[in-house]
Amino acid sequence: AVVVCRRVKRGGKCGKANGIMKEFEEKCRTPAAKLKLVADAMTVEMHAGLASEGGSKLKMIISYVDNLPTGDEKGTYYALDLGGTNFRVLRVHLGGKGVGLINQEFAEVSIPPHLMTGTSDALFDYIAAELAKFVSQESEEFKLSPGRQRELGFTFSFPVMQTSINTGTLVRWTKGFSIDEMVGRDVVEELSRAMAKQGLDMSVSALVNDTVGTLAGGRYTNKDVVAAVILGTGSNAAYVERAQAIPKWHGVPSKSGEMIFEKMISGMYLGEIVRRVVLRMAQEAAFFGDTVPPKLEVPFALRTPDMSAMHHDTSSDLKVVETKLKDILEISSTSLSMRKTIVELCNIVATRGARLAAAGILGVLKKMGRDAAKDGDKQKTVIAMDGGLYEHYAEYSKCLENTLEELLGEELFKNIVISHSNDGSGIGAALLAASHSKYLQDE
Numbered sequence: 273a274v275v276v277c278r279r280v281k282r283g284g285k286c287g288k289a290n291g292i293m294k295e296f297e298e299k300c301r302t303p304a305a306k307l308k309l310v311a312d313a314m315t316v317e318m319h320a321g322l323a324s325e326g327g328s329k330l331k332m333i334i335s336y337v338d339n340l341p342t343g344d345e346k347g348t349y350y351a352l353d354l355g356g357t358n359f360r361v362l363r364v365h366l367g368g369k370g371v372g373l374i375n376q377e378f379a380e381v382s383i384p385p386h387l388m389t390g391t392s393d394a395l396f397d398y399i400a401a402e403l404a405k406f407v408s409q410e411s412e413e414f415k416l417s418p419g420r421q422r423e424l425g426f427t428f429s430f431p432v433m434q435t436s437i438n439t440g441t442l443v444r445w446t447k448g449f450s451i452d453e454m455v456g457r458d459v460v461e462e463l464s465r466a467m468a469k470q471g472l473d474m475s476v477s478a479l480v481n482d483t484v485g486t487l488a489g490g491r492y493t494n495k496d497v498v499a500a501v502i503l504g505t506g507s508n509a510a511y512v513e514r515a516q517a518i519p520k521w522h523g524v525p526s527k528s529g530e531m532i533f534e535k536m537i538s539g540m541y542l543g544e545i546v547r548r549v550v551l552r553m554a555q556e557a558a559f560f561g562d563t564v565p566p567k568l569e570v571p572f573a574l575r576t577p578d579m580s581a582m583h584h585d586t587s588s589d590l591k592v593v594e595t596k597l598k599d600i601l602e603i604s605s606t607s608l609s610m611r612k613t614i615v616e617l618c619n620i621v622a623t624r625g626a627r628l629a630a631a632g633i634l635g636v637l638k639k640m641g642r643d644a645a646k647d648g649d650k651q652k653t654v655i656a657m658d659g660g661l662y663e664h665y666a667e668y669s670k671c672l673e674n675t676l677e678e679l680l681g682e683e684l685f686k687n688i689v690i691s692h693s694n695d696g697s698g699i700g701a702a703l704l705a706a707s708h709s710k711y712l713q714d715e
């Protein structure tokens with residue numbers, strides 16, 4: 273789409289802004305042919321990543337899940353879901369065979385930014401304190417029988433080298449976290465120590481990535497779920513792989529990193545990309561006049577939720593865009609034409625992200641051999657989706673689904689179901705705590 277400046281007041285400048293937009297749009301273009309190359313490359317790298325240590329740019333995490341939840345699990349289990357922006361504490365009550373999930377309760381807490389770059393103790397003490405508060409507010413019905421500990425599934429949404437179902441060491445931080453002393457440490461040990469300090473008698477039965485939690489949660493209610501994708505602050509995917517398809521894994525801890533497809537397509541990055549382009553237009557094309565608004569120079573000043581609100585502005589005078597620019601970037605006087613340019617930019621950035629996300633999903637489908645119709649059989653493929661970006665950014669998730677249909681073709685797409693598994697990662701972690709409970713043999 274070409275952005276046309278109605279009143280060419282500053283002809284050269286307006287043309288310059290136009291030029292920057294068009295150049296940027298060209299760079300963001302993701303034609304189907306390019307996306308199919310991305311998907312093919314991803315499949316190749318996935319094979320390489322499973323074949324040998326360090327064999328690929330796309331390293332693959334191998335999650336130890338001995339028993340996926342069957343639906344027969346019974347009792348009360350907990351989850352702690354630590355993501356890039358917030359964390360949730362959760363309690364689920366399971367009714368066992370034929371009953372399933374009876375109820376769930378959760379509390380969501382934003383992670384104070386200073387804890388993302390402080391010490392390990394500060395972060396885990398804060399998390400354990402919230403967990404202890406959640407448990408202390410429980411009603412009598414959740415009192416455990418004597419001799420039993422509460423059991424927790426720990427969703428830790430960062431690259432972890434897993435060494436068993438409930439042990440794993442942090443490979444590195446992502447999404448703005450940077451607590452250096454924690455790298456290489458066992459994250460379950462850190463949490464367990466902090467829980468003990470709170471006097472919380474709880475054990476971690478399962479350590480999972482949020483994609484694995486979403487996969488387990490999805491399969492609990494739908495056996496056709498074969499993969500899970502998270503599009504939140506970060507992005508990632510998990511799928512069920514046959515052990516024999518992992519040559520490098522001989523039942524011993526894998527030293528691989530993780531399967532990261534975080535090509536700045538997720539919530540952490542989209543708003544920041546828009547900000548950087550607008551800043552360039554302000555600096556090189558006097559988009560806001562002869563001065564560059566100071567707030568526009570602050571990294572991450574424009575968050576993806578605000579970008580999303582502008583992108584979804586349906587008002588004729590783009591009032592939401594005007595308000596966001598004023599409240600967040602302190603840019604007061606903007607013309608309708610300028611606001612339209614901002615919306616078009618949001619569309620370019622969101623479209624690129626969504627289309628690349630679809631290419632990543634196609635890569636996983638190809639790895640599972642589900643990107644082409646098997647002769648005649650109509651195998652159903654359900655992909656469980658979770659993450660605040662997917663859940664709240666309607667234009668993004670719509671574009672993702674349309675792109676997946678474009679890449680797979682209408683016929684095949686009919687067998688693919690994209691199912692939003694709200695809070696799948698938290699519930700899945702609690703279910704995995706249940707299916708790996710140390711009291712199972714007592715049942």
Ligand SMILES: Nc1ncnc2c1ncn2[C@@H]1O[C@H](COP(=O)(O)OP(=O)(O)O)[C@@H](O)[C@H]1O
Pocket residue numbers: 354355356357358359429503504505506538539540576577578580581658659660661664665
């Ligand atoms: N209204 C919204 N529109 C677009 N993106 C949103 C919106 N709300 C949240 N997000 C994105 O979702 C991310 C949070 O994802 P979520 O899955 O809830 O948490 P986490 O990433 O911590 O697991 C935020 O970083 C933000 O980028």
Ligand SMILES: O=P(O)(O)OC[C@H]1O[C@@H](O)[C@H](O)[C@@H](O)[C@@H]1O
Pocket residue numbers: 354355356357428429430431446447481482483502503504505506507508509530532534659
């Ligand atoms: O749920 P979040 O916080 O957006 O995380 C999604 C992904 O974010 C990536 O940065 C992590 O390396 C992955 O492990 C994680 O799955």
